Amino acid sequence: MIYNDILETVGRTPLVKIGYLSGRGRSVYGKMEGLNPSGSVKDRAAAQILRDALNNRRITENTVIIEASAGNFAVSVAMCSAAMGFDCKIVMPENVNPQRIANVRAYGADVVLTPKAEGLSGAVKKAESLKEEIGDAFIMGQFSNKSATDAHFAGTAKEIFMDLPSVKWIVAGLGSGATVVGLTRYIVAKRLDCNVCVVMPEGNEILEGGEAAAHKIQGIGPENLPKIASGVKFDKIVYVSDDEAVSAARKVAAEEGIFVGISSGAALAAAEKLLKEEKGDVVVILPDMGQKYLNSSLCDYE
Structure with a gap:
């Protein structure tokens, strides 16, 4: 095919x-x-969220895609962003498995590491601050986005x-x-x-x-x-x-x-x-x- x-x-x-x-x-x-192409079920949600955001004009080709994740969703977001031509930043606690970090970077995404003591909540806060700094940015929000x-x-x-x-x-x-x-x-x-x-x-x-x-x-x-x-x-x-x-x-x-x-x-x-x-x-x-x-x-x- x-x-x-x-x-x-x-x-x-x-x-x-x-x-x-x-x-x-x-x-x-x-x-x-x-x-699935990046190796997990999370590809489905990542692709759907980005497509819906484009169709609803919540993002443009210049929007930076951001997500705080330490799991498969981080890799899926990086992969889908690369395929659709978006710049991508993934925020992770610094104690994440190095293999996961390498997977994300392989798709051209920037990895932003946060203190391990702050856990994933610290990564979420950093993602929100990055969105404010960048302006034209979009947080995927897999836990709350209906598109998922x-x-x-x-x-x-x-x-x-x-x-x-x-x-x-x-x-x-x-x-x-x-x-x-x-x-x-x-x-x-x-x-x-x-x-x-x-x-x-x-x-x-x-x-x-x-x-x-x-x-x-x-x-x-x-x-x-x-x-x-x-x-x-x-x-x-x-x-x-x-x-x-x-x-x-x-x-x-x-x-x-x-x-x-x-x-x-x-x-x-x-x-x-x-x-x-x-x-x-x-x-x-x-x-x-x-x-x-x-x-x-x-x-x-x-």
Whole structure:
């Protein structure tokens, strides 16, 4: 196939059967979001936010794109900005994985580091101050920008039901909230016989009005409920420990040849728990691939 630019390859990711979870009259499929061009599901939201901002004339070709992020979204914003011709500044705490910083810089973005003691909130404040200094600048705001959920409403959800109309459960972790909210909105709008199972780290009970807890599952389980997820009711919440997430990621790599990241492992572990209680075909959102975590606990076999 021929594409005009790299952003045309965002989305339309395949569903791959997970053999060790399938059987007894039902199938489990992983939606391979790590096959997006920068390597994660976040490409969908980044591309949608920028396109909508252009169409709504919130940005011009001279606007500087800014985002505070220490995760996959930082890489996605840098990639999409490069593809669309925008200057980009990514603000990160200084203790971010050097590999993540290198990924961002590879796309030509400027990386602004903030004191690690200030955490991501310090990076957010710096991003806001940069916007004031620059003037013609735009902060992506993945935790509050509705365009992020629209990407999954119009893309991820539609793709799933086109490929697997029989799906009864979709399992996905909650990070920014965009994926699970977009999926839920689609199911409700189309009145489909399907449910969304939200994956959260063990001890993080923000979806039930509780407190957050420390964990090591990168990409899910934020400290506070994202604005775009406020007021949204999900069908089921399944909690997964750090060890369960790593174990499931290793298992699917060793037994199926599918090398995914830790949050994908969490989703697979949650799906295995879900299967003990619910019936029907299942789709598990696998946000990224394991190559991003070579120097993490995922690949520490000692």
